[in-house]
Amino acid sequence: MSLIHWDDNLSIGVKSVDEQHKRLVEIINKLNDALVQGQANDVLGEVLSDVADYTVMHFAYEESLFEKYNYPDKDKHIQSHKDLIASVQNLQEKLQQDDFMVGVETMTFLKEWLTGHILKVDKAFSAHMIEHGVE
Numbered sequence: 001m002s003l004i005h006w007d008d009n010l011s012i013g014v015k016s017v018d019e020q021h022k023r024l025v026e027i028i029n030k031l032n033d034a035l036v037q038g039q040a041n042d043v044l045g046e047v048l049s050d051v052a053d054y055t056v057m058h059f060a061y062e063e064s065l066f067e068k069y070n071y072p073d074k075d076k077h078i079q080s081h082k083d084l085i086a087s088v089q090n091l092q093e094k095l096q097q098d099d100f101m102v103g104v105e106t107m108t109f110l111k112e113w114l115t116g117h118i119l120k121v122d123k124a125f126s127a128h129m130i131e132h133g134v135e
């Protein structure tokens with residue numbers, strides 16, 4: 001069972017970034033499956049470490065585009081990435097403390113990332129990248 005289906009509404013129009021966002025959707029669906037099946041915290045730990053790895057790689061990629069194509073609004077966007085990284089670290093700490101609500105909080109966090117960050121902050125930078133021919 002999948003919670004989110006990728007469709008064009010989620011696309012920001014930059015193919016390389018979209019591919020990475022699809023990975024985030026996969027992670028969200030994997031977490032949803034684990035929660036629905038009532039799986040133990042070790043599965044959640046795996047998903048969270050996927051999120052942490054994805055976060056570092058993906059933000060570094062986007063930020064390299066800001067530098068390369070001189071994105072004027074980069075400071076705000078980078079700050080938003082920093083906040084998301086802090087949230088992932090916070091969730092990992094909670095998991096280590098056996099906080100039983102961490103699964104639900106992780107789900108809420110990822111959905112917020114999808115709707116709040118990708119659909120607003122990432123979409124805002126894509127126009128600049130498309131202008132510069134980034135795919």
Ligand SMILES: [Fe+2]
Nearest residue numbers: 058062118122
């Ligand atoms: Fe992104």
Ligand SMILES: [Fe+2]
Nearest residue numbers: 062081121122
């Ligand atoms: Fe971003």
